[in-house]
Amino acid sequence: MLQQISSSILNLQLWVGAILAFIVPFGLSYVFYWLKNQRKRRRKGRDKRVDGGTKGKSIIDQPVRPSLEDNLLVLKEVIGHSSDVRFRSLSVDEGRRNIAVVYIEGLVNQSALQDHIIRPIMEVGRIRGAQDETEASAEQTKQYLLQHVIQAAHINVVTNIEQCVREIVTGNTVLLINGTNRAVVLSTPKEKGRSIDEPVTEAVIRGAHEGFVEILSLNIGLLRKRIKDHQLSVIPYTIGRRSLTAVSLVFMNDLCDEAILNEVKRRLNSIEIDNVLESGYIEQIMEDNYLSFFPQVQTTERPDRVVGALMEGRIAILTDGTPMALIVPVTIPTFMSAPDDYYERWLPGTFVRLLRYLAAGIALFLPSIYIAMISYNHGLLPTKLAISIASGREGVPFPSLFEALMMEITIEILREAGLRLPKPIGQAVGIVGGLVIGQAAVQAGIVSPVMVIIVALTAMSSFAIAQYEMGISIRLLRFFSMISAGIFGIYGIVLFGIFITAHLVKLKSFGVPYTLPFGPMKPVEWKDSLIRMPIPFLNIGTPFNKKKHK
Incomplete structure (x- = not known):
């Protein structure tokens, strides 16, 4: 009976996959076309919109x-x-x-x-x-x-x-x-807020343990304390017709590329919104491609990370009322590096950075590879491993795709629940909930032990990525990779990888290629991308520095 149900589900899965293979591209194309038209209409209506619309x-x-x-x-x-x-x-x-x-x-x-x-x-x-x-x-x-x-x-x-x-x-x-x-x-503003504490989202082993707060002037002072140079420039802005939120553009005048700076100024001046509660509002309006899964603006609450970016010729945007600063432009290596990479010796720093790239690959492709091997490409597995996996899946009534999706969604629910609950309770829910549910699912014969191991390794790998924004993007793309593998097998993974690579090559952040220095190819800059060379070999300038554009 269970074999008949499993066979029926597999046949239904193949039919649904074949139908989706034809419907999804047309549907996504229509959605993208509609969103672009909506954005054009909003731009045309900005000049006609009345400010506030009140009688005053x-x-x-x-x-x-x-x-x-x-x-x-x-x-x-x-x-x-x-x-x-x-x-x-x-x-x-x-x-x-x-x-x-x-x-x-x-x-x-x-x-x-x-x-x-x-x-x-x-x-x-x-x-x-x-x-x-x-x-x-x-x-x-x-x-x-x-x-x-x-x-x-x-x-x-x-x-x-x-x-x-x-x-x-x-x-x-x-x-x-x-x-x-x-x-x-x-000037009589009340500027009482929380004291300077260690950043919660960006913990480091070695380095400064102070982060930004919700007061803009104090955050600028933290940068001034680290950069005692007259070339450090701060330009104030007021964004939000009703909130009147203070925003500051911070950059090094002699290191910043003028073209990138003018583009950032243009986008800040073109923002028309009633309320700005957090820097995320500005990030979503300023990004190049709002349909992309990948973040095009880097966020941080660490002053030392912002100082390092300023010294590379990049630009920081600080917003009053939030400890999160924005850094532009960005590339893939900027999301894979952490401040303490430069505080340790170059060999440990390089090893940890390579581990992050490996973790990103595991978090994105490991479940989909398992699905493809189990469902379609059995011959690619060693015989003993295939026998071991088959014995573990004996009695499991669901196809591998459904099994993986069920476990991944469960992990995401536990992760979100642990994040929203109070800290002591959230940690207990995340750890105990994962162990109890995984063990109970294996004993009930709903999932195989190998799937629990793969899901746990995938979840831990997503936490190893240095930036939360890049981690959540990979978590979302993982589901598309799993669906592609469930429909087309290993060919689906290859096609998905080609699609992501083509999108990354096309994507830009404020005019800078997202895949720099890998595409366009600049081997000179590889010494601070995949590996972290010793400090004496690192240049002060980077691909964002205007000296590199001459």
Whole structure:
């Protein structure tokens, strides 16, 4: 009975595979065509889209007026509906000049606002500089307050109500003076966050144990601490029509390729989105091919990795509110290297790096090779090994493809469950769940012991890849490789490998070939790709360095 069921399932599998072989290419082509058209339509509609679509658009887009009452009315109509917006009225020059302080309570440093702005203003008597006993002008009042009274690290003057609102919602304080058509922006942001800790996702054995935090200025300071060079350049951006997220572009001015830098600037300036909660938003908008499985932007929360990339001529993008920094451009070797590869001697560093390449191959192709050998290409197996595998599969009612898919999906579910649960519970679920389910499945005769070994080795190999983004891409592609092997056998694996190779050769990251230095061939750069040569033999420049393009 079980043999009949297995034979029926195998025949059904062959028919389904044959049908999918004709339907899937046409379906994927239609999906890609539809997605490209949708992207073009969104680009055409960007200019027609109204910013926010609120009634305050016509009100907010006007200059600061000399009348303090008019300015306060406009600000109250735009942002006064929120209870945490504070309007503090003050007077100086013995009550002759009215001023107002506008801020958001939860975003400003209350002690700094009280001690360095409000209290000094309230203690001001007559404005010095006025002629005789006449009232000082609004401009004289403003200059006197900025030069002799207010104690703020950063002071800026704006002339538009929209600029005032933007500064208020980002945590600064706006000072309005009656009689002048300029508003004063005072830096009072509250920058309290978690302390600098060891990165969770990128642990190293040797090297620095500090990572980025959620405060942008502190992250830039971590880079400045390691690069004491005037060529280190930081360009600020504000992305997100509603979130107004601060983003910084960091690069070495004398090492960065100008063409790549201009392309990164162009893509940052072209981003139109309402909200940016994490650097992943920027990554997905800026990448060259959003239909590719492979990441085209490198992410990290380690300052030393970013510093190493900057010294190679690459570019870093830091986003406020997240410890994850983006590095562009990227190639395959950048995802296979870790910071501590350069801290160890070159022989251990090379050995570990080669292990990562081997682990990537195992994670991608090992289950599919097992499926092809069991289902179609039995003759490629040694006789004793084939007999051993056949004895282990005796009584298993499912084809090898279904068996492998079932176990791989189970492992992925356990992995995701262990990641989302609290850390102590998640580790127990991942380890105990894998052992219990694997042992129970073997005893129940649902899967063979060899399949459990292969799935466990595949899962461990995926963890050995240095970058999580590349690891999850290989995990996804593994399912397609298994399906190809289940339909066409070893020929399916070969065709899948050709397809992936062709895609990688075509793929680019900000104009740089993804397979560099293997294609186009640059043997000079191989000393820091598959192997890691001794430090004296490594050049400061890399394929991204503009010196290499000359």
